[in-house]
Amino acid sequence: MTPQSENFSRWYLDTIRKADLMDYAPVRGCIVFKPEGYELWERIQQAMDKRFKETGHRNAYFPMLIPESFFQKEKEHVEGFNPELPWVTEVAGEKLEERLALRPTSETVIGHMYSQWINSYRDLPVLINQWANVFRWEKRTTPFLRTSEFLWQEGHTAHANEEEARQETMQMLEIYREVVEEVLAIPVWKGQKTPSERFAGAVDTYSIEAMMKDGKAVQAGTSHYLGDKFAKGFEIKFLDRDNQLKYVHTTSWGTSTRLIGSMIMVHGDDKGLAVPPRISPTQVIMIPVGPPNKRQAVIEKMDEIFFALKDAGVRVKTDLREETPGWKFNEWEMRGVPVRIEIGPRDIANNQVVVARRDTGEKVSVDIDNAVAAVQQLLEDIQVNMLNKARAFRDANSHTHINSLEELKAHIAKAEQDGTLGGWVLGGWCGNDDCESKVKEETSFTTRNIPFDPPVEKDTCICCGQKAEHTVWFSRAY
Amino acid sequence: MTPQSENFSRWYLDTIRKADLMDYAPVRGCIVFKPEGYELWERIQQAMDKRFKETGHRNAYFPMLIPESFFQKEKEHVEGFNPELPWVTEVAGEKLEERLALRPTSETVIGHMYSQWINSYRDLPVLINQWANVFRWEKRTTPFLRTSEFLWQEGHTAHANEEEARQETMQMLEIYREVVEEVLAIPVWKGQKTPSERFAGAVDTYSIEAMMKDGKAVQAGTSHYLGDKFAKGFEIKFLDRDNQLKYVHTTSWGTSTRLIGSMIMVHGDDKGLAVPPRISPTQVIMIPVGPPNKRQAVIEKMDEIFFALKDAGVRVKTDLREETPGWKFNEWEMRGVPVRIEIGPRDIANNQVVVARRDTGEKVSVDIDNAVAAVQQLLEDIQVNMLNKARAFRDANSHTHINSLEELKAHIAKAEQDGTLGGWVLGGWCGNDDCESKVKEETSFTTRNIPFDPPVEKDTCICCGQKAEHTVWFSRAY
Numbered sequence: 001m002t003p004q005s006e007n008f009s010r011w012y013l014d015t016i017r018k019a020d021l022m023d024y025a026p027v028r029g030c031i032v033f034k035p036e037g038y039e040l041w042e043r044i045q046q047a048m049d050k051r052f053k054e055t056g057h058r059n060a061y062f063p064m065l066i067p068e069s070f071f072q073k074e075k076e077h078v079e080g081f082n083p084e085l086p087w088v089t090e091v092a093g094e095k096l097e098e099r100l101a102l103r104p105t106s107e108t109v110i111g112h113m114y115s116q117w118i119n120s121y122r123d124l125p126v127l128i129n130q131w132a133n134v135f136r137w138e139k140r141t142t143p144f145l146r147t148s149e150f151l152w153q154e155g156h157t158a159h160a161n162e163e164e165a166r167q168e169t170m171q172m173l174e175i176y177r178e179v180v181e182e183v184l185a186i187p188v189w190k191g192q193k194t195p196s197e198r199f200a201g202a203v204d205t206y207s208i209e210a211m212m213k214d215g216k217a218v219q220a221g222t223s224h225y226l227g228d229k230f231a232k233g234f235e236i237k238f239l240d241r242d243n244q245l246k247y248v249h250t251t252s253w254g255t256s257t258r259l260i261g262s263m264i265m266v267h268g269d270d271k272g273l274a275v276p277p278r279i280s281p282t283q284v285i286m287i288p289v290g291p292p293n294k295r296q297a298v299i300e301k302m303d304e305i306f307f308a309l310k311d312a313g314v315r316v317k318t319d320l321r322e323e324t325p326g327w328k329f330n331e332w333e334m335r336g337v338p339v340r341i342e343i344g345p346r347d348i349a350n351n352q353v354v355v356a357r358r359d360t361g362e363k364v365s366v367d368i369d370n371a372v373a374a375v376q377q378l379l380e381d382i383q384v385n386m387l388n389k390a391r392a393f394r395d396a397n398s399h400t401h402i403n404s405l406e407e408l409k410a411h412i413a414k415a416e417q418d419g420t421l422g423g424w425v426l427g428g429w430c431g432n433d434d435c436e437s438k439v440k441e442e443t444s445f446t447t448r449n450i451p452f453d454p455p456v457e458k459d460t461c462i463c464c465g466q467k468a469e470h471t472v473w474f475s476r477a478y
Numbered sequence: 479m480t481p482q483s484e485n486f487s488r489w490y491l492d493t494i495r496k497a498d499l500m501d502y503a504p505v506r507g508c509i510v511f512k513p514e515g516y517e518l519w520e521r522i523q524q525a526m527d528k529r530f531k532e533t534g535h536r537n538a539y540f541p542m543l544i545p546e547s548f549f550q551k552e553k554e555h556v557e558g559f560n561p562e563l564p565w566v567t568e569v570a571g572e573k574l575e576e577r578l579a580l581r582p583t584s585e586t587v588i589g590h591m592y593s594q595w596i597n598s599y600r601d602l603p604v605l606i607n608q609w610a611n612v613f614r615w616e617k618r619t620t621p622f623l624r625t626s627e628f629l630w631q632e633g634h635t636a637h638a639n640e641e642e643a644r645q646e647t648m649q650m651l652e653i654y655r656e657v658v659e660e661v662l663a664i665p666v667w668k669g670q671k672t673p674s675e676r677f678a679g680a681v682d683t684y685s686i687e688a689m690m691k692d693g694k695a696v697q698a699g700t701s702h703y704l705g706d707k708f709a710k711g712f713e714i715k716f717l718d719r720d721n722q723l724k725y726v727h728t729t730s731w732g733t734s735t736r737l738i739g740s741m742i743m744v745h746g747d748d749k750g751l752a753v754p755p756r757i758s759p760t761q762v763i764m765i766p767v768g769p770p771n772k773r774q775a776v777i778e779k780m781d782e783i784f785f786a787l788k789d790a791g792v793r794v795k796t797d798l799r800e801e802t803p804g805w806k807f808n809e810w811e812m813r814g815v816p817v818r819i820e821i822g823p824r825d826i827a828n829n830q831v832v833v834a835r836r837d838t839g840e841k842v843s844v845d846i847d848n849a850v851a852a853v854q855q856l857l858e859d860i861q862v863n864m865l866n867k868a869r870a871f872r873d874a875n876s877h878t879h880i881n882s883l884e885e886l887k888a889h890i891a892k893a894e895q896d897g898t899l900g901g902w903v904l905g906g907w908c909g910n911d912d913c914e915s916k917v918k919e920e921t922s923f924t925t926r927n928i929p930f931d932p933p934v935e936k937d938t939c940i941c942c943g944q945k946a947e948h949t950v951w952f953s954r955a956y
């Protein structure tokens with residue numbers, strides 16, 4: 001496996017193949033989510049779905065094919081997505097009169113349906129989420145992070161007024177932060193996207209942004225306040241309490257299978273994956289050690305502990321294959337299982353097992369009678385430690401002292417020279433699109449978001465030196 | 479709402495719209511699964527998925543687009559599905575060199591991947607399931623039962639030998655029977671499809687078949703033993719223990735959103751839906767009755783019972799809208815909620831509530847202190863009763879005394895004349911395709927399946943009068 005320091009993206013591609021998370025599909029830019037990879041997605045789905053339902057949302061399913069004319073109804077939307085669409089033009093042996101797009105996102109078809117479902121203030125709010133496959137045919141693809149077909153959830157809500165819709169937008173962004181930090185152990189910055197980075201057709205786009213181990217950013221989730229743009233495009237009107245016919249205010253918000261890729265790039269190391277306990281398909285792997293002729297007693301004791309852990313709700317497996325313990329240790333470390341239990345004849349004699357943690361590599365002996373409680377505590381500790389470690393890494397690679405384009409260029413040049421990471425740079429921004437695009441052109445750092453709660457406030461624009469209107473994260477991004 | 483006896487299919491279409499389960503989509507033959515309809519699917523998914531995992535299967539996700547050449551690799555498969563396929567021919571502004579089909583089922587792409595994943599007997603069995611959207615562009619569509627796009631699960635397994643693969647085929651058929659009977663309360667016949675009704679490319683197809691209230695059949699699930707046909711088409715070979723290179727034996731099995739439609743057509747009546755408790759999004763609806771000026775005390779007591787039920791895991795809702803109790807009773811009966819609780823000032827004075835069941839219409843008074851246990855018991859009773867009722871209906875409309883084509887025609891003519899149901903007819907079959915198609919042409923009754931455990935064995939072919947090789951269910955079908 002290529003070390004991270006040598007070539008991060010090769011390390012990534014090696015790791016996801018070796019850990020059996022995915023395979024390349026026969027269609028360009030598409031991947032197969034293999035069971036080990038798909039189960040990560042299932043656990044993300046569970047964590048998200050639970051919170052969506054607790055906040056009053058319900059799931060629905062809208063058709064995948066969208067008539068071409070629908071894209072024309074919101075001008076910015078069609079410009080944003082048209083270049084990336086696959087089109088169905090023939091069905092069952094006949095040419096279609098109107099081409100059908102494979103959905104890149106469902107605002108248009110959902111807008112069309114909402115216009116029929118919403119008539120009165122009594123019908124509001126509409127709070128619907130969809131789990132679905134979507135298509136965006138992009139030039140460069142990276143497994144999980146950017147693929148021609150991917151899996152996601154897209155929430156679509158309609159409200160009687162702006163205030164409620166904006167509250168919804170923020171509520172869902174906070175749910176994303178919570179799942180990504182607490183379940184995936186990925187620290188994020190919540191903030192607002194700049195106008196040039198907005199979702200096609202949104203009034204305001206908000207995101208959570210995460211730093212990968214190569215210092216690049218991933219937009220891990222977005223929540224959009226769409227104002228009445230789609231309502232006007234699709235004539236979604238309601239009779240309000242005051243007997244006035246009004247347009248609804250809509251929101252949409254999405255997270256996708258790119259969260260799998262982010263999790264890998266945040267926690268993985270040269271041994272392979274490192275998966276936070278709350279998301280790991282397997283939380284504990286049990287491996288017998290010591291001379292094979294004493295294996296029988298070991299296996300019996302292992303079984304005992306195995307079922308005790310299982311009964312306690314721990315996702316545990318045993319590895320009894322005919323390989324050396326060392327080979328198995330490497331294998332399961334590569335797969336990122338958070339806790340390993342080693343057990344041999346000597347351990348049994350002492351009524352102990354050895355417990356090793358993936359995040360720190362530490363090994364401790366634990367009394368067998370206390371093993372379940374100890375493992376449960378350890379899983380919690382690892383979950384917390386992985387978030388803390390990721391946050392420390394992120395903060396160590398976040399730079400807040402850079403005040404001009406020259407300084408930014410120098411910073412990037414120095415990092416390249418030293419073989420360190422450019423990381424993220426917190427800069428002031430005057431709000432002018434030209435300054436944003438000049439930074440991008442000259443450094444390939446793009447604006448990530450305007451964090452709600454930046455570590456410091458910056459006074460002057462990193463590009464033009466004028467008064468800063470916003471404090472913005474700049475970085476390279478996936 | 480159109481009564482069932484007047485026009486069953488109009489009753490069905492009225493009911494699913496009125497109960498807010500679906501809406502028609504802007505693309506021909508596609509529907510929107512609205513939250514009330516989609517939640518039925520979510521509960522079916524949970525029931526299925528749990529059992530798939532308990533039997534060692536894992537979920538994965540394969541790409542939706544399938545290159546045209548893949549369909550050519552299994553001759554019968556391409557003939558079976560080619561006429562129904564939508565094709566992507568343009569992507570991101572460019573014509574594709576090879577057309578891509580929207581999957582009608584995934585044997586081909588999965589076969590392609592398995593050929594790369596399977597090398598040794600150690601890699602077997604492969605036990606994978608996929609939850610996905612699929613496309614079959616059929617001429618006539620019926621919401622849930624037959625739509626251009628639908629949702630389903632498709633299991634695909636690969637085994638070292640025929641015996642194991644056949645065991646898998648039967649195991650999954652039994653899981654389908656269990657979920658459909660025990661969760662959806664739909665009685666089914668397990669059996670084998672005749673060769674003409676086999677899945678395109680299968681060696682043997684098995685099904686569970688259910689009778690709707692109009693006497694027609696729905697194929698509610700299928701499980702296929704594919705032999706080595708796809709293995710040969712896609713070169714899925716493995717090195718066996720004996721050092722021989724062999725083809726794997728594969729299976730596939732599927733159930734879909736047509737289970738929603740079946741559930742409605744089996745249990746619904748002229749009041750609307752009737753949903754079995756185990757699948758119902760809402761199990762209990764609480765409605766206040768009596769004079770509005772005494773409402774406050776009633777609502778407080780309702781809240782108490784509401785939370786007691788909720789804590790006990792019952793899916794309960796209250797309806798406090800400003801409508802009459804009678805209007806609400808009708809509304810929730812139409813939506814098929816199994817249990818209604820009525821509570822008014824007089825009930826509170828007697829420390830009682832009135833509990834009404836949707837399946838029988840019965841009302842009883844229940845002591846408030848005992849309400850939770852009584853409701854839980856009632857939900858169990860309703861679940862059992864709905865299955866029994868459906869089984870009694872099915873058996874009353876199943877005819878085993880018909881021995882010739884003339885008798886069958888007379889039976890059908892008489893049913894039409896009397897305005898009763900033709901139902902199902904158990905007939906002998908010599909095994910000859912011509913007899914099967916003659917019955918179909920002359921009566922529009924088709925073979926459903928050859929039940930494993932028929933109520934009686936038939937001696938002579940219903941068509942030619944020769945010795946019967948099989949005892950077969952014949953009926954009209956969706």
Ligand SMILES: [Zn+2]
Nearest residue numbers: 430435461464
């Ligand atoms: Zn500036």
Ligand SMILES: [Zn+2]
Nearest residue numbers: 908913939942
């Ligand atoms: Zn015959």
